[in-house]
Amino acid sequence: MKYAAKIISYLFHPVFIPTIITGCFYLLNADFFIPLEQYLATGQAFLMTFLLPVCIYFFLKSLGLLKSSVMIQNLRERSAPMFLNIVIINILIFKIWENASNSSLKVFFIGYCISYSILFFGILLKRKYSVHVASVCSAIPLFVNQTTTYYLNPFYILPVLLIIIGLVASSRLYLRAHTNVEIIIGALIGFVPSFILFYKM
Numbered sequence: 001m002k003y004a005a006k007i008i009s010y011l012f013h014p015v016f017i018p019t020i021i022t023g024c025f026y027l028l029n030a031d032f033f034i035p036l037e038q039y040l041a042t043g044q045a046f047l048m049t050f051l052l053p054v055c056i057y058f059f060l061k062s063l064g065l066l067k068s069s070v071m072i073q074n075l076r077e078r079s080a081p082m083f084l085n086i087v088i089i090n091i092l093i094f095k096i097w098e099n100a101s102n103s104s105l106k107v108f109f110i111g112y113c114i115s116y117s118i119l120f121f122g123i124l125l126k127r128k129y130s131v132h133v134a135s136v137c138s139a140i141p142l143f144v145n146q147t148t149t150y151y152l153n154p155f156y157i158l159p160v161l162l163i164i165i166g167l168v169a170s171s172r173l174y175l176r177a178h179t180n181v182e183i184i185i186g187a188l189i190g191f192v193p194s195f196i197l198f199y200k201m
Contacts, residue, residue: 005171009132012168017135018049018089018112021142025105028143028157029150033101041102048092049085056084078128082120089113104149104198108142111194118189130178130186136165137190141198 012020022045026038060080093109100106115134122129143157169187172178178186 001174005174008167008171009175009177012132012136012164014131014135015050015053017139018109019046021108021139022046022105025102025108025142025146028146028152032150037101041097041100041105044092044096048088048096052088053081053085057081079120079123082116082123082131086113086116086120089116104142104145107197108138108194111141111197112138112190114193114197115190118193119186122189128178128182129189130169130172130183132172133165133169133178133183133186134190136161136168137187138194140165140191141194145198 019042022042026033026042030038089109090113093106093113097106097109112135115138116131119129119131119134140158140161143152143161146152147157165187169183172183173180
């Protein structure tokens with residue numbers, strides 16, 4: 001069971017989530033975007049939100065500034081990678097995707113960035129909330145929006161998403177990485193900013 005919980009935690013690590021969400025967004029809406037844009041945007045998301053942060057992590061680790069594993073359990077060590085992720089996501093949204101037609105995806109990333117900012121300020125206040133759960137919960141409003149905008153079937157998208165959220169939350173609890181309260185607050189931090197942005201749309 002512990003091995004399965006670790007696999008789930010790594011598969012749905014926050015550094016993977018933006019690329020997974022971007023890929024799923026274009027996969028589900030393939031008829032509405034040209035293939036070049038789909039591959040280019042997914043590649044850009046992978047480069048900016050996975051490859052670059054991983055390189056920065058190993059660079060900071062080589063300097064001795066980070067001693068934790070990729071899960072970064074140490075609260076004090078979380079602040080620098082979190083802040084850098086906020087900067088990177090802003091560059092992706094407002095520079096790289098400035099003229100892209102994926103407006104819903106950009107709204108998701110803005111909400112995601114707001115969630116990360118809240119989590120960052122939580123760290124400054126010495127509060128550790130679940131970034132894993134916040135990351136996956138931030139996707140709910142995006143895919144609910146897709147079911148109405150692109151008339152996708154919600155009866156297979158939303159149950160899968162809820163199962164993933166349940167697995168991630170359970171794995172973090174099982175590994176004693178977070179308390180129940182930290183999981184619930186993490187879920188709200190992820191969900192609420194995206195929900196508000198999509199509701200205003």
